[in-house]
Amino acid sequence: MKILVTGAAGFIGYHLCESLLNKGFTVIGIDSINDYYDQGLKFGRLQELGVAKAEAETPLKKCLSSKHGSKFSFVRLNLEDKENLSNLFEKEKFNVVCNLAAQAGVRYSLENPSAYVDSNIVGFVNLLECCRHHQIEHLVYASSSSVYGLNKKVPFSTNDNVDHPISLYAASKKSNELMAHTYSHLFGIPTTGLRFFTVYGPWGRPDMALFLFTDAIIKNKSIDVFNHGNMERDFTYIDDIVEGVERILVEPIAKRKERSLYKIYNIGNNNTVKLTDFIESIESKLGITAQKNMLPMQPGDVSRTWANVDDLINDYNYSPNTPIKEGVSKFIDWYKGYYNI
Template sequence: MKILVTGAAGFIGFHTCKKLLKNGHQVVGLDNINDYYDVNLKYARLNELGITKKEAEIFNHPSKSNIYDNFFKFIRMNLENREELPKLFEKEKFDVVCNLAAQAGVRYSLENPESYVDSNIVGFVNLLECCRHYNIQHLVYASSSSVYGLNKKIPFSTDDSVDHPISLYAASKKSNELMAHTYSHLFKIPTTGLRFFTVYGPWGRPDMALFLFTKAITENKPIKVFNYGKMERDFTYIDDIVEGVVRIIEKKVENRLYKVYNIGNNNSVKLMDFIEEIERNLQKEAVKDMLPIQPGDVEKTWANVDSLIKDYNYKPGTTIKDGIKSFIDWYKHYYKVN
């Protein structure tokens, strides 16, 4: 198939592009390479896909590389660009769209709400309009476990009500699901939303806990432990996330238009156990700055993945022991840490 992957220079998007190319698909990657975190990491990911920094810096100009005996095309573009996005769809004639582009981060949404509206809401509507007018067979898009907000029932199920988000980021992701449902109903576009649960692994985002903790410990700085360590997360390894995404992309959609799935490890891990595993891998104890919970944070996440098992015979299973080791091995290599 010919697949558009938005957010291609991002953590999950980069890994998804690699997997799709390995599986023999033609992939066009789109990203605006914003400066929410170090753009050099984004350029380095693209370089792994055969796109140089010089090629990636130019807006609305496609660059092409050969990887895994197939072509990867990259284009730097904003999803909010109502003029250029339809031109891309008209030219490339995609079969499937995988939308992994978003302004990420719960805490940042308190400081910069406009960027969430632009990217996560305006950009998503533009994408839906293109799917509507250019005969896209299936739209697969990233949602988030944050939509569960203040829900008390554990584990979180896609059958649960998600009417109490506690961050603008979560609200923007819930709005994506609502808009996708509307377009599926009105225009018969098959859409699948994926609620990701705390994704981690090599090439990860620098604003995520594992990256922040590893960096601070290696630099002999204290780590910030929120809610005094009384947090639990369903940490999900990147390869497990991508396997789920690609299975959903590759399986023909039958007998349904709209669906939402959880993709998580189906296992809640205590934050202090997570930190202990990082310390074990770095052979160094962290200096811990114990702090109250931050606005927008939830105390516990845990995914019910029964419908993913039922429909795709798939359940993530990488342990934090294996996942953290892989990340720290990558981190030491990439940042040349002794």
């Protein structure tokens, strides 16, 4: 099986590539390596996969891994580049595709909406067209818990109405689900959308709370605590996310088609953690008390997320379960090692 992973230099994409390679799959990763956050972190992830920065910097160059040999190669390419994306599909003959490439961030979507239209909508249509014309057996793609928007009923279920997003990021992810449904219906392409819930762990994004809080506390800076700390999140550890993605991605296609050509799953820990408890876990691991700026709710944010994962359990006998203290501890150990603290 040859697998395309888009967003391979990203947080989830890197971990997924590493896990698939360790299990013997052949993987090709693509990423635009944009400057939304520190590119050094993205190149660092690629170096962990055996791809040197000097190689990966060149657009459209196929870079082989010094660590995994011909089992892994990387191409710097964005999904908006329709022609070169199609050429890659034609040349490589992928069996399945996992789309993790996207312009991320709820708050940034208020500042730069066009980036979300280009990457998350135009780019996703280009990918669907490639899957359509190159006989891809299964497209698995990242959606987001943000699609639940202002929903009040918890835990959030994939059967709930999600027609009220409160950020352009969420709207773009909802549009991915709608477009995938259309291609499944019209062209018989099996598609599976995965609504991730607050993913965290080593090599995490610098714009996420755990990274921001850890970095500020270590540097004796204050942290911004929104909604005056009255927030709850269904935090999901990166290894649990990858396990769920893998089970769905590499399932035999005949078995996949027995269920439905089009499917949506939540991948979350199926419980909530108060923001104040989350901060206490960081403080406890660091042995430092945080200086807190208590602020009102941010536009586009929600006060609570909580995943119903019954479908994931029923179809794949799987449910994430890493405790928050364990996950936070592993992240901080990585952070200290990466930044030589």
